[in-house]
Amino acid sequence: MEYTSTNPYNGKLVAKHRGHTSDEINSLLALSQVAFKEWRKVSITERAKLMRRAGEELRENVEVYAEMITLEMGKPISESRSEIKKCASVCDYYADNTQDFLADEIISTEASKSFVKHEPIGTVLAVMPWNFPFWQVFRFAAPTLMAGNVGVLKHASNVLGCAKMIEEVFSNAGFPSGVFQNLIFDHEQTENVIKHEAIKAVTLTGSEGAGAAIAALAGKYLKKSLMELGGNNAFIVWKDANIDQAVEIAVKARMLNCGQSCIAAKRFILIDEIYEEFVSKFLSAVAKLKSGDTLDDATQIGPLARKDLADDLHEQVKKSIEAGAELLAGGNQNGCFYEPTVLGNVKPGMPAFDEETFGPLAAMIRAKDIDEAFELAENSKYGLGVTVCTTNIDLALEMSARVSDGAYFVNELVKSDPRLPFGGTKKSGYGRELAKDGMMEFINRKTIYVKK
Template sequence: ASTSYVRHDPIGTVLAIMPWNFPFWQVFRFAAPTLTAGNTGLLKHAPNVFGCAIQIQDVFRKAGFPEGVFQNLIVHHNQIDRIISHDSVKAITLTGSERAGAAVAESAGKYLKKSVLELGGNNAFIVWKDANIEKAVKTAITARMLNCGQSCIAAKRFILVEEIYDDFVQQFTAAVDKLKSGNPLEDGTQVGPLARKDLAQQLNKQVRLSVEKGATLLLGGDQNNCYHAPTVLGGVKPGMPAFDEETFGPLASMIRAKDEAHAFALSEKSKYGLGVTVCTTDVNRALSHANEVSDGAYFVNELVKSDPRLPFGGTKRSGYGRELAKDGMMEFINRKTVYVAKQ
């Protein structure tokens, strides 16, 4: 070739199906890279946050985006397949449950359209024996209780090597017990109700079944309407709902590991793969274990979180594809090869 290169062109309209738990951030996490790449966006938000969706569309209008570049659709899930089938929709991105992700992936596959899925999680929070326990507990509280535990990337399984198990559990339980529950509209409230009554009931069912299978209720366990008390379970093992399932609320599962190798093995015993945290004072040694983790993120001495500068996404039943940063932008572009023959 006299000339050859690769162009990165927008693919067109991308449909975003977004959840209620972070109704603004989740949308901007999709929209910023996707629109920057030159695409247009359609938003189908969760029905309990349609008001947020209207405000988001207004933000793009006020920012000077051309009319129609970002549009909010007030529709329900029974209309999604029809929208995906439309010729103008070139790709779909969804953040939500496993069930919703499977349904959308099926529709996208039926119409041969690209999809990105960010689904549930059951993140492990591993604490080694050399960790600063006080700092680890402080990070762990935020990692589990942020947004009342209603987060796919929340730490849910606290895997503790046996040398520090008792110390960590005691300090963590005491810290959870001090959290202030109340009206989320009032300053100082740290734990409020869950988004729906059925979510609180499901979490309480997971607690009760785990206790029946041998877990120890160390704190909480009560549920009243949409409220579920911050709860700590000790002695959690594989085979219990608190270990095997995503727990979408203020429930922390304490899991004993024989050593570091056993901790990583327990971490991998999950159908999900969003992220893992390791707490230690030996950062280099922690980094040497990064290849042992199959999740999409590996954080040392920090809770797993999304950062606009870094790609975000999971593996296994947590979905596929990446959001944010360059990787997020590249998900919805046409990598076009341009070739000019030699004369």
């Protein structure tokens, strides 16, 4: 099967990629098994040298890799560069910390000696999305490979050029053959891959539907799974907040990557007293964002990655307006490009409130007080993260228990950091990536008990 990669900004062909046959997939998975037997024996010190070299490879070729991101999924080039640099940082982080993370955990019992030993489990399949085509992969690959596991990647079909380059990063860094491989196959082949004896675990970043399908297959074949799925993050602004600062954070939180992020702020829940001021300043800030050629350093807003994504967003906007939302800005579509859009007086029951909106759409929501703001924030099937803007830090920390999401940020947009665990609750998935938690997801915590 052939897959086509098309630049969403100008519609030009980027490349065509041939899918692997079933026989080729089986051969590659068999290679991963052979590679694992040797890779697990490699010392953490040696693994760390290679992982640091992968980080250097990314930094030395940042322009090449960033351009491929921009060409394939339309992200402004400045954001693509930042993504590559973040990937390098996660390589460094796990190179620096794995020795401590995997150290034996001594536990006092009646035994002469008892402890937990941390061992790799084998081949981990990663099903990854197009919106952060390098970062999503590296935040899986760095801890997985440093733990002594091997990885196989099934990337989104519109960013297969990125997938091939990621494989090259590890190859150029000196990782042995079979430790990290890029597999190109269709959805119909997914079950055969997951049930293969080589695969010991599956991690997916993607939509709720994709997560449910992959999690069901992982369960069917008793494979460990981690799901990082959709989000509908609330961005709550209290009346005591620094409004100018909150607006600056809010614009980044919604418009970064043209709003194509599971952890983007999507529902802006504003206390009545500051609603008009916040909305007015937000509209002014959004109006200044520059759209244009995604390879231009000055461009801040690019197209959505595919036309069907823009179509879906436009439908959500139209239905929300029909349900009573007020169109304050934007609302226009031109192919893959969707104008930054702001809807006012959004309420539960509207798509802009209830659904994940994957694009540059900001929903403005009124709340009479803090209690109602948190009730509105919790009124979602998703649970990735919440931002609270306020000058009352003590109260904000006290109120963190009101949020069931996996992250709670005060005066900052929700974002991933290699040093902090990342993941959600409810329909946003389960398990944690990054930090020590992310490494432990695919580790055999083996109990050792010695009695003399």
